Amino acid sequence: MPRPFSVALPPWLTHALRAQRGPVPWNAVVRGALAAGPLLLAAVLAGRESIGVMAALGAMLAGINDRPGSRRTAVHRIGVPGLAGAAGLVVGTYAGEGLGAVPLTLILTALGLVAGAVSAVGPVSSGAGTQLLVAAAIGAGMPLPEPGWQRALFFLAGAAWLIALRLVLPTPGALAHDFRFDGERVAVADVYDAIAELLAAAGGEQAGARRAALTAALDHAQDALAGPRLRRYASSSAERRLRAQYAAALPLAEAATALAWAGDALPARTAEGPRRLAVAVRTGEPCGPLPAPARSVPGLRALDDALLHAAETFDRGGKQTGSRRIDGEKTRSDNADDKRGAAPRSDVDAAPHSDTGTNPLDRGARQTAHKGLRLRPFRTKALFRTVTGQGGREYGFRVALCYGASAAVAQALHHVHWYWLPATAVFLVKPDLGPLVSRVLNRAAGTVLGALVFAGFAAVLPRPEGLVALVAISGALIPVATRHFAAQTAVVTVLVLALVMVGGEPEASWSRIGETLLACAIVLIVGHLPTPGQRGGNVRARLDAATDAAHAYLTHVLSGADDRAARWALRREAYRKLAEARAAIDRAAAELPTLARHTEGTDEVAATLERLVDTTTASAVHLDDTGRLTPRHTERLATLLDELVEQRERAGLADPPADLLSA
Structure with missing residues (x-):
């Protein structure tokens, strides 16, 4: 019987087609429907459409960051980017009013350098960097009558409104208990479920995947419980x-x-x-x-x-x-x-x-x-090293180059919506948001689809009430659309085009498509240009951090210290850093071959580090029980340390700490 014909898709295309799965987050859908739409409606009824556009824009960007989790985590995850966006509006508005095209482009480029470097810290910092740059471009280019401080105030009001909804509205099915802690409760329960799944998979092929799932559950619960009041x-x-x-x-x-x-x-x-x-x-x-x-x-x-x-x-x-x-x-x-x-x-x-x-x-x-579960204390020195390190420098340089180039091209074209070009480039160039080519393909497809859908609705809907309803519907769809970047882009395109028309500007579906395709071209070209220093800086920085965390954990275990709380904290940090490194490696592997080759071999280093931390955990448990290690433990540790040196050398990474090798 002949075999069915099958074609193995390249990783960059496979990633572009991949979508997240899971139940519909109905509570987030309700919040989305009650966020941007009602704010815009209230402004329209008051005859202040422009401030409604700013408030709805703040609520929309906050909705993109409204992910599953605890309420107090949401305050940080939504609020920090909201503050950054308000600051971007102030800087962009006053720079756009007082500077010419060249100095304005230089200011935006410098802003991109700082925001890009800060984005290398983590997801919340990345969201803050994105909103800072998007809001700066909008402030510099969108013609609104309000001064910069008022724009920022109403933008913040939109984000604060969504935070208030997140804190007040109960999750369906959580009213039987204290619904304020439903996200924390689910996260802790998921940890116990993940432990059970790992025990059930022990001795089988799925044990490694279940251990990774346990790490993800512990990370999520740790973040959920680390709110400001805990x-x-x-x-x-x-x-x-x-x-x-x-x-x-x-x-x-x-x-x-x-x-x-x-x-x-x-x-x-x-x-x-x-x-x-x-x-x-x-x-x-x-x-x-x-x-x-x-x-x-x-x-x-x-x-x-x-x-x-x-x-x-x-x-x-x-x-x-x-x-x-x-x-x-x-x-x-x-x-x-x-x-x-x-x-x-x-x-x-x-x-x-x-x-x-x-x-x-x-x-x-x-x-x-x-200790309030403060297992990852805020460390200024570590933060500064991340921002100024290899990953932060490469990240900042890439974002600044794409953001500045798109702003220069857009102003040279003298288009009325020139701010769309740099704002689009920001969403495309951020390395932590996904592989470059995958995001470009999805952004182009989503923009075309969203613009065509909006053009159809704009031809038949009454104004402005029909456009306000379209904004509310789009806001409700954002939590579901975030599972795939093309779908998210389509929904956001419809929402933004509706906001533009409510603000008094003409329908702009076709110009939106043209400027998005131009931004895609700029980002693809700039993203593949050679840069100073070694490429793959973010991956290498994540791997170095994971190696340091594994070193600290192993050293503590072999020292014989009886501080269980410190050991668990070090273990959590080691697995979290490994998960971050693995995520960065997977994103880099899904790039086009010209970029993916710069991180070849790093997946082997991460796999060896994972086995080393697993062996360290097994050694800790054995030491607790017997006070000594078996030859199996010591030989395994020595073999893994030797492999780590060889694999880091092949991947072009620096040698691990000398005291790690002598442990």
């Missing part, structure tokens, strides 16, 4: 309970990673305990008896202890549980079988644990919880 003295019992439940998941995740590293399949009941804990987090109900795994190896003994500690944590934080509480007259082992429905243990396993106050597992979790 500090040492929490403001409610719900906050304290969620923080303690997250801290209790850290030793479980550590034990599950060690068991997956061992490579042995586990009984199905091993994953049942974390699954019941996940349900308890979501529902607020007691977790009930938790099945205890056989305590035959160090990893299973660590998992058993972590399950017992988690059950006690849920018991202390719950309203009422189905099992006895721990009191001062009983040791933890006295209640262990009652708590988890375990079979009787051997005399060795039945030895009493130390009390809750001195047990290292409990003490480490308490320290982690009481």
Whole structure:
């Protein structure tokens, strides 16, 4: 029988066709419908269409950053870019009014250099850099009667309105509990589910993917709980309970990673305990008896202890549980079988644990919880190194060149909407937003589709009420459209063109298409030009940061320190840095071959670092249990360190720290 004909698509095309999956975020859809549209309607009824355009623009850009997560995380994720956009409006407006074309282009280019370098820090900084540059171009080119400070004020009002909706409106299905913490609750429950999936996949081919999924869940929960009010003295019992439940998941995740590293399949009941804990987090109900795994190896003994500690944590934080509480007259082992429905243990396993106050597992979790989960402290020096480092310099240079070139070309063409060209270039050139060619293809396709759809609606809709309704519908579609860049571009194009017409300018669908295609051409050309220094700076900087984090984690484990909270924090940082490096490598690999070749071999370095951190985790668990490492652990660590040196050399990376190699 002949084989079916199939063609392997190149990575840059595969990425362009890829879309995110998942349920429709109906709560975000409702917020989108209530954001830009009502603000614009209120301004139209008041006869101040121009301020409505600014407020709706702020709400639209805030809606793009309105992603799933906790409410307090959303304040930071939406608010910081909103402030940056307001600053961009002020700078752009006054520069556009007082400067000629050449000095204005130089100012915008310098702004692009700074915003691009800052964007290398992380997602929130990248969003702030994007809004800063987009708003600066709009302020310099959009003819509105208000001065710069008023434009910025109404832009901020639009972003603040969406933040208010995010804080006030409950998520559907979350009214049974304190709905303010629904995002945190879901994030912590997902961690326990990811632990269960990793335990179920141990010994199989999916173990590596499940460990990566656990890292993503822990990162998401850590961010969700790191809001401004989650500090040492929490403001409610719900906050304290969620923080303690997250801290209790850290030793479980550590034990599950060690068991997956061992490579042995586990009984199905091993994953049942974390699954019941996940349900308890979501529902607020007691977790009930938790099945205890056989305590035959160090990893299973660590998992058993972590399950017992988690059950006690849920018991202390719950309203009422189905099992006895721990009191001062009983040791933890006295209640262990009652708590988890375990079979009787051997005399060795039945030895009493130390009390809750001195047990290292409990003490480490308490320290982690009481520190407010500030596992990634704000470090000015580290931030400055990122901005001025290799990744920040390359990022800033690329953004500044594309932004400045597009602003110069646009002003030379003397087009009434010249600000569209540099604003479009910003969305295309940002390396952290996706591969360059993928974004260019999707941007072009989405703009053409959106412009054609708007032209059809503009021909039949009444004005301005029909355009306001179109803005509200587009705002509601943004949370769904963000799953694919072409879809997002189409929806945003419709919304922006509607705003332009409400502001009193003529219909501009065809000029929008032309200027977008011109911006795509500029970005493609500039993006593939040779630059000073070594290319792939962002990937290399991420890998160096991951290597440093792995070094700190390994050094702490081998030192024999008994600080569990510090070890878990270092482990979290190592896996987070690895995830960031892996994401940057995957984006670089989806570029055209002329750019992708600059990061060849970096995926092997990341894979070796992941195995090194996994082995370090397994070593930590074994050291806790026996106080010494087996030859398997030491030989594996030595082999991985040797491989790391060779692979970094082949990839053109600097040698790892000398003390890492001597560890």
